[in-house]
Amino acid sequence: MDVRNWGGELLTRPVKYKQVTRVDEIVEVVTDPDQYPSPVRALGSRHSTTDCIDADNGTVLDMRRLDCIKDPDERNMTITVGSGARYYDISHKLQAHGLMLHVNTEIGNLTAGAAVVGQTKDSAFPDEHGQVSSYVVSVRMITADGQDVSVHEDTDPELMRLVRGSFGLLGIVYEVTFKIAPLRLMRLYHKVYTLDEFIDGLDEIRSSGCAVMYYMMPFCNRIIVEFRSYIPDKWLDEVEDHCMDGDCVNNKHLLPYGSDWQFAVRNMSWAKVTPLVGRLVQMAPCPLRNALYMASDYLALCVLSTLAGYHILPAEQTILYNDKPFKATQYTFSIFSFPVAGFSQVLRDYFAFLQTYHKRTGWRCSLVNVGYRLFEDNKSFLSYSAGSECMTLDPVSSGGDDNWYPFLKDYNQFCLDNGGKPLMNQTPCLTPEITRSCFGPQLDHFDIRRRQMDPDGRFLNGYFRRLFEFQ
The missing domain is CATH 3.30.465.10 (Uridine Diphospho-n-acetylenolpyruvylglucosamine Reductase; domain 3)
Known part of the structure; x- marks a missing residue:
């Protein structure tokens, strides 16, 4: 049968597809390679943009029915x-x-x-x-x-x-x-910068005490920074003074003060409106297309720059996408992370790279590029932000665009040349040379432990076999 990722652009053809409802079914599958051939791959939301879903001639375990959510343990948090x-x-x-x-x-x-x-x-x-x-x-x-x-x-x-x-x-x-x-309520606001203003103010942005996401618009020389921060403890103390039942450990008393409309507007735009506009612009005649792209960029500038709030509920950031979306609202993306030291020059070069690519090919991403600031994180052995604070560059475009993958080959080379690290399930068109250059020693150690736990390669699919050069 055919199994596709959420965007529909990636396909794998397993021999067996099983919806898991009990743990013993997983054991049955894993221990019976004759009935359920390798590779055995678990399936979730299918939002990855690489061939990590690959289970050709193997077995897919659909895990989505194991969806029990227990009550939170407030003692151990x-x-x-x-x-x-x-x-x-x-x-x-x-x-x-x-x-x-x-x-x-x-x-x-x-x-x-x-x-x-x-x-x-x-x-x-x-x-x-x-x-x-x-x-x-x-x-x-x-x-x-x-x-x-x-x-x-x-x-x-x-x-x-x-x-x-x-x-x-x-x-x-x-x-x-x-x-x-x-629970903590959040403050949200956006600020518009030119490229030079963003680079000159990067240290100030990083030291703002906020979570930092940014929307990059290289063809109108603008960057919109989304700042998120927890609201001051002083305000929390004032709310707690009015807590009638005295139960303030779990902060349930903050819910009536929370707002959600700001993220509702942003999420509607990001999940439905923007991809649809991008797809329509892609279909426009060439002489008109660039003008429409500029208009859509400025529309995004206007919408985002007005979104702000002071008592926002954090969970409202998450978007629940349709499992079977309309093709016109699908989008795809890629991502590399870069050490914050030297990122200013990388960002300037990235804007130039996108503009040069457009002049050479006539193609550009139909949606706004985004990026995130992440702090040093060594919790995962193959972490892409190990060792230093990082910033990311994430091109985004409408799904089903034949020009997307040719662009990614140049994008991947640009990122590799500038010290970037990929996410193996969210960065398409990777090569063994890229992954070895970025994670060589870590991959070797990981493979030793993988062989110890899975000597017959029961879970090793063709994608990771090629990408990591595992045997």
Whole structure:
């Protein structure tokens, strides 16, 4: 049968496709290679943009029915969920309890299992991480020999680091425990910069005490920075003075003060309006197309620059996309991260690269480029922001565009030449030369542990075999 990713541009053809409803079904599949051939790959929301979904001639385990969400453990400040539970549902259940996840990432369809073994990104608050897996404290998974294994960061931190961002190569995760926090309301605002203003003010932006996301518009020389911060404790103290029941541990009393319309506007624009406009502009005649692109950029400038709020609920950041979206609203993306030292020049060169590519080919991304600031994060062994604070460059375009992949080859080379690191499940058109250049020693060590846990390559698909040069 045919299995496609959410955007529809990637296809794999497994021999067997099984919807998992019980853990023993995973054991049955993993331990019966004759009935369920290799590779065995778990399927979640399918939002990855690379061939990590590859299970050609193998077996796909659809994990989405393992979606139980237990009540939060307020004593240990954790929540345990099935690997098929959607991030959107987890974050909103916590919000109803006056609690929150540490990372409220954009794609709410992200399943808990994919959040552990995949690489994600989001703008990070000071002293926090932007990768969802960094807040996973334990998992339960079925290994290649059919064993039910529990991995906890307190008892086996090294293995936990390997499991985070392991792309399903060490086992099939079926239960996940996240670290959580008391609910905090957020302040949100946007500020428009020219490229020079952004570069000159980058140190000030980084030291603002905010989570930083930015929208890049190289053809009108503008960058919109989205600043998010937790509202001051002084305001929280004033609210707590009016807490009638005295139960302020989980901050449930903050819910009546929370706002959600700002992210509702942004999410509607990002999930539906902007991709549709981008697709329509792509279809316009060439003489008109550039003018329409400029108009859409300035429209985005106007909309985003007016969005602000002071008491926003964090879970409202997440977007729940349709499982079967209209083709016109699909979009795709790629991402590389760069050490913040030297990023100013990289960003200037990136604007020039996009403009030069457009002059040479007549093609440009139909949607706004985005980026995130992430702090140093070594929680995952294959972390793309290990060792230093990072900034990302994420081109975004409408789905189904034949010019997208030729562009990515030049984009990937630009990023490699400028010290970038990819996300192996969100950066298409990677080569073994790129991954080896960026992660060579880490991949060698990871492969040693992978072979120990999966000596027959039960979970190793063709994509990672080629990309990592594993045997």
